[in-house]
Amino acid sequence: MRRIEVTCILCPVGCRLTVTEEDGEWKVEGYGCRRGLAYGLEEAQNPSRVLITVIPVDDGELPVVPVKTSKPIPKNLLLKASKALAGLRVKAPVRLGQVIARNLLDLDVNIVATRSIKARRDRVEADGQK
Amino acid sequence: MPTRRVDLLVVGGGPAGLAAAARASELGVRRVVLVDERRWLGGILPQCIHPGFGLHRYGRDMTGCELAEKLIDRVSSLDVDVYTEAHTVRMGYESYLSKTAEVLTPRGAFRFRAKTVVYAAGARERTCFEAGIVGSRPAGVYTAGEVQEMMDVWGILPGREAVVAGSGDVGLIVARRLTLEGVKVKAVVELMPYPGGLLRNVVQCLEDYQIPLLLSHVVLAVEGSKRVESVLVAEVDENLRAREETVKRIPCDLLVIAVGLIPRVELLAGAGAMIDPKTGGPVVNEFLETSLPGVFAAGNALVINDLVEHAMEQGELAAESAYRFIEDGGFRSASWKRVRVGDGLRFVVPQLLAGFRDVKLYLRASSPSENARLLIPELGKSVRLRSVRPAEMITLTLKAEDVLKAERLTVKLV
Amino acid sequence: MLDRVVVVGAGVVGLSIARVLSALEGLEVVVVEKEADVGWGASKANTGIIHSGYDDDPVKYPNRARLAVKGNRLWTTWAEQLSIPVDWCGSLVLARSSEDRRVLRELLARGIRNGVPALRILDGEEVRALEPMVSEDVVEALWSPTAGVLSPYEATVALAENCVENGVKILTETLVKGVRVKDGSVEGVETSRGFIGARWVVNAAGLYADEIARMAGVSDYTITPRRGEYLVFDKDAGPKPSRILFPTPTPVSKGVVVETTVAGNLMIGPNAVDLPRDAKEETYTTKEGLAYVWREASKLVKKLPGKREVIRVFSGLRPQPSGGDFIVRVLEEPEGFVEAAGMRSPGLAAAPAVALEILRLMRLNGLDHGFKKRWKAERRAGLRIMGLGWDMLEKTVSRNPSYGRVVCWCEGVTEGEVVDAIRRGAKTIDGVKFRTRAGMGRCQGAFCRLRIAAILARELGKPIWSITVKGTGSELGVGDVKSLLEGEDVAD
Known part of the structure; x- marks a missing residue:
């Protein structure tokens, strides 16, 4: 039997759910509402999160661009995915929504810029120096 | 020196200020100027690269950066005169229909004379000194917001092993952010017996990564001469005093200070506005008008919000009030009732009600409880709340006619 | 023999002495300082009070009693010459x-x-x-x-700038490891940057004066x-x-x-x-x-x-000197070893008088240089934007837009002032802070530290993470944001 503890985050009450699985049969205990029941099952069977991080930018007005995964990825792969992105660099300019990398860890997920970063020339002009 | 006459001056280009400028312009306010100190608009949104923004308002989950660009695009499409890198040196109340602001920018020094002002200068973070942390003062002690900016704007890794003081939302989010870049977060230390941030952040930022949350603990001191080498942490008793026998040393090279925000009201106070010691922000009426007629406040400069939507709706209400002030030449006199903050609550905003309009109250609970009731005895009003957390702002809308007929108003939580 | 004097310690006392000695013709003055900037020992963290001099018993503490009163009066001139706000x-x-x-x-x-x-x-x-x-x-x-009352760190910075203008060399992050003495005379100091020969060594090392003294074989006091x-x-x-x-x-x-x-x-x-x-x-x-x-x-x-x-x-x-009184003396053994030590309160008040006293004693012991014909008594302070009237401010900004870009919101310090501080010698965030007040306001630098670091990085040509708060070992960060992940194996 597998047993997974889940804290429901759907409302401030924060029910402590216990999800168990035996021979393919899932059971949730401790939920306070129907939504909590569904959440408990999802978190036990397929917990996933959007990964957020930054990617270094070459020749940009700022040195990094924030990015996210185009959809949630399995929770246990977050750190691995973050490490997999560590060598990546991107050249300015970067547009909001621009795909920086495709098919991360064969998960059929893209890495998408969440901020626009201009090329450095703009910055030097804006600063009025150098 | 050039003096620019404007109808509305918005001080601050974060979510509240952007929402105010856009709303005012859409309502038809003619000369709208927005000034902001930073190089980019959006306030602190651009350093918030995590999702969780805009769900309530736009029905989709965005990161702070994404929401910022959306708000900036909206203002750019309207007739709003935007000054970035524009520092307001001082504000003054000249007359009922004229408020002044001296603004310094790389493109010149300007004096504005505005019929109305929406003050949305945001908040600042409490420092380690304000948190009562003693010891040495080396590199490696940063506020949570500063850590966000370090990592996600400037691309700096602030340390290898971290302790986070305070479990407010920013502290929790930074703990996760550090973890994802390979930093070992040894503990998040919270003075109170309950977490300071939203539950979803406790789960998704700490529990997901097995980061220890030390409740009823306090960071006492920093050690290390050039760089942080360790911090001293202790358990506290029920009076929040450190128990000496529990002091332990946690080696780390980074201490993140996430012990709350304080509204930035210096300019307002300098112009003569009354400040509410409970919120740290200005005293406002149901138009979000401060004690200076025609000067309105919104966002974290008004009250520390936990949802960006609240800051934005305050900005919009302030803009609507400014529009009305300009059109009508101000508001009628009335018998304003000062809302009394009863048991169980830290504050209520707005502080003054007259019943000109329906009003949304923002309240914060003093401590967590289950099955609480929010009471306004004078109105016979009672609202059941299944669960109350100090981290989550409570809102309550009152009808104008109810407010109008009440002699006094007390709000309490039992 | 080299006509050089090495002053150990770039605090208010060491720099006051260097300033006075810099007025002499043909004498090279070198100040060595272990910290990354001037005035970072006892000089930076005190009340900033120029005491008037009634506190000290003239019998028990003759130097304190005499030099405080004299120093107080000298400061009226020095502060004006050096544009030190007092x-x-x-x-x-x-x-x-x-x-x-x-x-x-x-x-x-x-x-x-x-x-x-x-x-x-x-x-x-x-x-x-x-x-x-x-x-x-x-x-x-x-x-x-x-x-x-004056700002003690502004005072040391002003002294240092005036010294440099008069030819004094100030070597920061230079630790004295030994005082070389031969045949009863000092020959110079061994430092972390190598040997510096000198006919005179002036010990103004503040808290470490007793250790410097021991390096020269002098051990009649402790600090x-x-x-x-x-x-x-x-x-x-x-x-x-x-x-x-x-x-x-x-x-x-x-x-x-x-x-x-x-x-x-x-x-x-x-x-x-x-x-x-x-x-x-x-x-x-x-x-x-x-x-x-x-x-x-x-x-x-x-x-x-x-x-x-x-x-x-x-x-x-x-x-705090073991004898209680300031130690202001030129030793016979070793010859050329000079001390201005134990400068507890009222040390700040006394500093100019101590410097003149040291000159007098050195003269009695063989220092025979005349005064320079051209010596600059004045030092110009950096521009303070928030101290300007609005019209001057407008003119300044139109000439140089960086004086309109406020980086420290609490104290109203502009990029122009920060760049000026860097050109005057600030290499660190604290160095900028003590020269401009950026970061001294209510937010304590949380809003401006990174903007200042970015300016320092640009002006010094260094990566932003390596900018230090107060010298080597106090870097802002530990590397680029990916530095921990890049080094590691990708593992589950």
């Missing part, structure tokens, strides 16, 4: 009991003996007329109009650190006294002071805690120390602002 606000020693009143009379008598002008004892009513915030139980006060803790309030918090408020002193210390700094912040402190001799870096603050300062300050005034108005606490170490 407030000659005067001081009040407050008496709260009949015993205190007896002590005030002793102080008055001592002040008269020491040659302090304009002292007068005021009754309680007069005191409260001058300073309405003073506590109701104050019965008398010793009024000393010649006392003043122990005496810690003092301070609290600084928001500049909008008040009331603030117009004059310096002292309690009636005890034999150990002048007590906890209530003062308004030249920048306009209410400040209280210090306490006095003697530390072990080797605790020369322990500038820690403690809960107990700060609570003591608060209690003592509360006795002098009707009401302090709320604790929430405190924006910073800090501590400084005063170098």
Whole structure:
């Protein structure tokens, strides 16, 4: 039997759910509402999160661009995915929504810029120096 | 020196200020100027690269950066005169229909004379000194917001092993952010017996990564001469005093200070506005008008919000009030009732009600409880709340006619 | 023999001496400093008070008594020449009991003996007329109009800039490891950057003076650190006294002071805690120390602002000499070894007088250089944007837009001022802070530290993470944001 503890985050009450699985049969205990029941099952069977991080930018007005995964990825792969992105660099300019990398860890997920970063020339002009 | 006459001056280009400028312009306010100190608009949104923004308002989950660009695009499409890198040196109340602001920018020094002002200068973070942390003062002690900016704007890794003081939302989010870049977060230390941030952040930022949350603990001191080498942490008793026998040393090279925000009201106070010691922000009426007629406040400069939507709706209400002030030449006199903050609550905003309009109250609970009731005895009003957390702002809308007929108003939580 | 003098220690005393020696023709002056900037020892963390000189017993502590009074007067000229903001606000020693009143009379008598002008004892009513915030139980006060307040770190920076303009070399992050003595004469100092030959070595090493002395074979005194803790309030918090408020002193210390700094912040402190001799870096603050300062300050005034108005606490170490008095001397053995050590309070007040005294003693011992024909007494301070009138401000910004770009919001410091500070020698975030006040306001740098680091990175051509707060070992970060992940194997 597998047993997974889940804290429901759907409302401030924060029910402590216990999800168990035996021979393919899932059971949730401790939920306070129907939504909590569904959440408990999802978190036990397929917990996933959007990964957020930054990617270094070459020749940009700022040195990094924030990015996210185009959809949630399995929770246990977050750190691995973050490490997999560590060598990546991107050249300015970067547009909001621009795909920086495709098919991360064969998960059929893209890495998408969440901020626009201009090329450095703009910055030097804006600063009025150098 | 050039003096620019404007109808509305918005001080601050974060979510509240952007929402105010856009709303005012859409309502038809003619000369709208927005000034902001930073190089980019959006306030602190651009350093918030995590999702969780805009769900309530736009029905989709965005990161702070994404929401910022959306708000900036909206203002750019309207007739709003935007000054970035524009520092307001001082504000003054000249007359009922004229408020002044001296603004310094790389493109010149300007004096504005505005019929109305929406003050949305945001908040600042409490420092380690304000948190009562003693010891040495080396590199490696940063506020949570500063850590966000370090990592996600400037691309700096602030340390290898971290302790986070305070479990407010920013502290929790930074703990996760550090973890994802390979930093070992040894503990998040919270003075109170309950977490300071939203539950979803406790789960998704700490529990997901097995980061220890030390409740009823306090960071006492920093050690290390050039760089942080360790911090001293202790358990506290029920009076929040450190128990000496529990002091332990946690080696780390980074201490993140996430012990709350304080509204930035210096300019307002300098112009003569009354400040509410409970919120740290200005005293406002149901138009979000401060004690200076025609000067309105919104966002974290008004009250520390936990949802960006609240800051934005305050900005919009302030803009609507400014529009009305300009059109009508101000508001009628009335018998304003000062809302009394009863048991169980830290504050209520707005502080003054007259019943000109329906009003949304923002309240914060003093401590967590289950099955609480929010009471306004004078109105016979009672609202059941299944669960109350100090981290989550409570809102309550009152009808104008109810407010109008009440002699006094007390709000309490039992 | 090289005609060079090496001054060990770039504090207010060492730099005052270097300034005076820089007026001599044909003498090379080199100042060596272990920290990354000038004035980062005892000089930066104190009350900033230029005492008028009634405190010290001329029999027990002749140097302290004599040099404070003389130094106080010299500062009026020096501060003007060096554009050091100073407030000659005067001081009040407050008496709260009949015993205190007896002590005030002793102080008055001592002040008269020491040659302090304009002292007068005021009754309680007069005191409260001058300073309405003073506590109701104050019965008398010793009024000393010649006392003043300056910013001690601005003073050291001003001295350093003036020294450099007059040809002095200041070597920072240079640790003295030995004093080379041959045949009874000094030959120079061994440093972390190599040997520097010199005919004279001046020991102005503050807390470390006893260690430098031992390197030269001199061991007739020790220096122990005496810690003092301070609290600084928001500049909008008040009331603030117009004059310096002292309690009636005890034999150990002048007590906890209530003062308004030249920048306009209410400040209280210090306490006095003697530390072990080797605790020369322990500038820690403690809960107990700060609570003591608060209690003592509360006795002098009707009401302090709320604790929430405190924006910073800090501590400084005063170098307490074993004999009690300043050590100001030129030794016969080893020849060429000069000392200005044990410069506890009133060391800041005395510094210019100490420098002139050192010159006099060196002359008696064979220093025979004449004065330069061209020596610059004046030093121009950097531009302070917030101190300008609006018209001047407009002109300045139109000439140089960076003077319109405010980086420190709390204190209103612009990029132009930061760049100027860097060109004048600031290499670190603290260096910029002590020259411009950027980061000294209520947010304590949380808003501006990174913008300042970005300017430093640009001007010094370094990666932003490697910019230091206060020299090597205090880098802002540990690398680029990906530096931990890139080094690692990708593992589950």
